[in-house]
Amino acid sequence: SQKIEQNSEALNIQEGKTATLTCNYTNYSPAYLQWYRQDPGRGPVFLLLIRENEKEKRKERLKVTFDTTLKQSLFHITASQPADSATYLCALDIQAGTALIFGKGTTLSVSS
Amino acid sequence: DGGITQSPKYLFRKEGQNVTLSCEQNLNHDAMYWYRQDPGQGLRLIYYSQIVNDFQKGDIAEGYSVSREKKESFPLTVTSAQKNPTAFYLCASSTPPGTGIFNEQFFGPGTRLTVL
Numbered sequence: 472s473q474k475i476e477q478n479s480e481a482l483n484i485q486e487g488k489t490a491t492l493t494c495n496y497t498n499y500s501p502a503y504l505q506w507y508r509q510d511p512g513r514g515p516v517f518l519l520l521i522r523e524n525e526k527e528k529r530k531e532r533l534k535v536t537f538d539t540t541l542k543q544s545l546f547h548i549t550a551s552q553p554a555d556s557a558t559y560l561c562a563l564d565i566q567a568g569t570a571l572i573f574g575k576g577t578t579l580s581v582s583s
Numbered sequence: 584d585g586g587i588t589q590s591p592k593y594l595f596r597k598e599g600q601n602v603t604l605s606c607e608q609n610l611n612h613d614a615m616y617w618y619r620q621d622p623g624q625g626l627r628l629i630y631y632s633q634i635v636n637d638f639q640k641g642d643i644a645e646g647y648s649v650s651r652e653k654k655e656s657f658p659l660t661v662t663s664a665q666k667n668p669t670a671f672y673l674c675a676s677s678t679p680p681g682t683g684i685f686n687e688q689f690f691g692p693g694t695r696l697t698v699l
Contacts, residue, residue, distance in 0.1 A: 480623070505687060505688075507687075507688075512695075513692060514673050514675070514690030514691050514693050515673070515690050570641065571688065573626040574625050575623065575625040
C-alpha cells in the first residue's frame with residue numbers, strides 16, 4: 472500500500488540554523504509533491520509544490536528538493552526564526568483524478 | 584476576499600446525534616475535500632468531490648455523508664454510525680487533480696467536534 476513518512480515527529484533547532492525536514496514515500500511515482508505549514512488549531516497553508524521533473528525549487532528562505540530515485544523530498548528552511556515554529560506536512564498525489572495523501576507532519580520548534 | 588469558510592468553529596454533540604459541518608468556498612474551485620485530523624496524525628481523507636452532484640469516498644468514509652448540490656458548498660454530516668467522531672475536521676478546495684493545472688489545496692479554518 473502507499474506509504475508516506477516524515478522523518479521525525481519533532482525537530483528542535485536554534486534560531487539562525489537551517490532546518491531540514493524529510494519526506495519519504497513508497498510504492499508509487501507521484502507526479503508532484505507539496506509542502507504545507509500548519510499552526511496549532513488552524514488549517515494547513517500551502518508553501519511549495521515540486522514536480523517530478525524538477526530537482527529543486529526555492530521560495531525566499533524555503534527550498535525543496537525531489538529525488539524520484541530515492542523517493543524522497545527534503546524541505547529546508549534557512550536562517551530559521553522562532554516564527555517558523557509550526558508543523559510541516561508533505562503531500563503527494565497517488566493517482567490522477569484523486570485526492571492528495573498527507574504525511575503525519577514534523578513539528579519544528581525554533582528557539583531564540 | 585476569496586477564501587474557504589467552515590462553521591461552526593467548535594461543535595459539541597451528544598452520542599447518537601447527527602451533526603452537519605458547513606464548508607463554503609468562493610474561489611470558483613471545482614474540487615472540494617473533507618479531512619479528519621486526530622492528535623499526532625496526519626490528514627485522513629473522508630470524502631472528495633471533483634464536480635457538482637458527484638463525490639467519492641476517501642479512506643475513512645464510514646459513518647459520514649456528504650452532498651454537493653452547489654459548486655460553492657460541500658457540507659459534511661457526521662452520523663451516529665461514526666463510532667469515534669471527536670476530531671478536528673478540515674475542508675479544502677482546489678482545481679481538480681489530474682487536469683494538468685492542479686495547484687495547491689486551500690484549507691478552511693477547521694471545525695473541532697467533541698462528542699459529550
